[in-house]
Amino acid sequence: MKEQILKKTKFIMSIQDELCWLEQMALKGWFLTNITMGIRYTFKKDTPRKVVYDVDRFDIPKKPTLEDINSKDIFMEMASDLGWTEVTHDETMTYYFVKDYEENGINEIHTEDETRKLRAEKYCRLINEQKDSLLWPLFLVSFMDLIVMLIGLVINDRFITLYNYLCAGYITFFSLYYIYMKSLAEKVRIELSMSREQWEDNRYNIKREKKFILTNRGLTGYLAEMAKGGWLLASVTPFTYSFKKSDIADITYTIDTPSYMITRHSDMNINDKKDWYGINNDWQIQSVRDAEQNGWSYVCSLQNKTIIYSGDKNSVTPLNDNKYDNSLTFISLIGKIGILTIILTIIGFFIGLLVGILTS
Numbered sequence: 001m002k003e004q005i006l007k008k009t010k011f012i013m014s015i016q017d018e019l020c021w022l023e024q025m026a027l028k029g030w031f032l033t034n035i036t037m038g039i040r041y042t043f044k045k046d047t048p049r050k051v052v053y054d055v056d057r058f059d060i061p062k063k064p065t066l067e068d069i070n071s072k073d074i075f076m077e078m079a080s081d082l083g084w085t086e087v088t089h090d091e092t093m094t095y096y097f098v099k100d101y102e103e104n105g106i107n108e109i110h111t112e113d114e115t116r117k118l119r120a121e122k123y124c125r126l127i128n129e130q131k132d133s134l135l136w137p138l139f140l141v142s143f144m145d146l147i148v149m150l151i152g153l154v155i156n157d158r159f160i161t162l163y164n165y166l167c168a169g170y171i172t173f174f175s176l177y178y179i180y181m182k183s184l185a186e187k188v189r190i191e192l193s194m195s196r197e198q199w200e201d202n203r204y205n206i207k208r209e210k211k212f213i214l215t216n217r218g219l220t221g222y223l224a225e226m227a228k229g230g231w232l233l234a235s236v237t238p239f240t241y242s243f244k245k246s247d248i249a250d251i252t253y254t255i256d257t258p259s260y261m262i263t264r265h266s267d268m269n270i271n272d273k274k275d276w277y278g279i280n281n282d283w284q285i286q287s288v289r290d291a292e293q294n295g296w297s298y299v300c301s302l303q304n305k306t307i308i309y310s311g312d313k314n315s316v317t318p319l320n321d322n323k324y325d326n327s328l329t330f331i332s333l334i335g336k337i338g339i340l341t342i343i344l345t346i347i348g349f350f351i352g353l354l355v356g357i358l359t360s
Contacts, residue, residue: 004045006030011039013184015123016191016199019053022096026051032098035090050101054084054109057094057122079109092126108196120192124185131181134174141167205245207231212239216255223308227251233308235300252313254296257306258283260320264290279304294319 012018022032022041027050030043058072076086084097101107110116145167191199213219222241223233231243232251261283287307288298295316296309309319 006043008041009039022053032087034088038090051098052101052107054097055094056119059093059122084109117193120189123192124189127181127185131178134178138171138174141170207243209241210239211241220253223253233299236302250313251310254309254319255306256287256319261287291319
């Protein structure tokens with residue numbers, strides 16, 4: 001009987017999602033045999049069964065030590081002893097392994113946090129190298145564009161104008177791609193540092209939402225609304241809020257900042273003139289002490305100028321005057337810069353409009 005082969009092209013940005021998809025294909029009787037460019041998968045038909053896949057990569061440095069050279073061979077032998085079979089590898093030297101699923105058994109190659117973190121660092125290093133490889137082309141294109149612009153001051157040519165537009169588009173696209181790769185590296189680091197069980201738990205019990213919230217009033221209102229639905233804040237960046245599913249609903253939030261802390265402790269001096277980079281955390285130490293005394297629990301920090309606390313509505317004592325949680329105070333440097341940018345843009349628009357009217 002002729003061997004049945006299936007080829008699929010699929011873009012999957014999550015390694016754990018990719019492994020789950022391969023396992024689902026195996027349940028349908030399609031088993032991975034090859035992968036090209038990270039997106040082109042080749043499968044062979046066989047008897048459907050439950051298997052597990054796992055990955056690791058081997059990025060030997062340009063000047064390897066004997067330990068570096070032998071590490072791959074040692075790993076392969078260890079994986080084989082644990083029942084894993086090497087399937088294939090892609091162009092980034094990511095190796096795919098497979099074994100039959102064991103009920104109540106070990107179904108991961110890396111079972112310790114330390115080895116998971118080491119594997120995660122390998123993938124982060126790969127992404128960062130790809131990201132950093134864009135810097136020289138961006139610099140070269142920017143430099144060439146500058147030269148062409150200077151030539152354009154002397155020679156007014158349509159080609160030069162078109163070239164400038166193309167360079168601007170190229171620089172913009174790859175600058176955004178650079179930022180994306182940076183965020184992808186962090187996502188991969190977090191994902192591969194977890195066990196499969198932890199990842200699946202996060203997959204169904206963690207929610208992430210993109211929000212651009214500038215003020216305390218907006219933030220506390222948004223967090224209170226999410227808490228009513230059983231989603232409690234876990235971490236935050238200026239644009240992304242991560243929530244964990246919980247049965248606790250009677251949760252309230254409060255925000256603390258250096259200025260609020262000074263209001264509570266007017267005798268304290270936290271204005272360290274040597275702290276050029278805003279990294280002195282004396283105010284944060286005192287803030288946590290005050291919060292814990294009032295029944296609040298630390299949740300997370302937004303940059304180093306804002307701390308978010310949570311607590312039971314019926315047992316906490318207000319950390320600050322309630323007017324602060326309902327104020328329009330900016331919650332982060334991003335908020336201040338955002339508002340300042342909007343204001344300057346409006347001012348610039350009206351100045352340009354006025355100049356245009358006067359010179360027409």
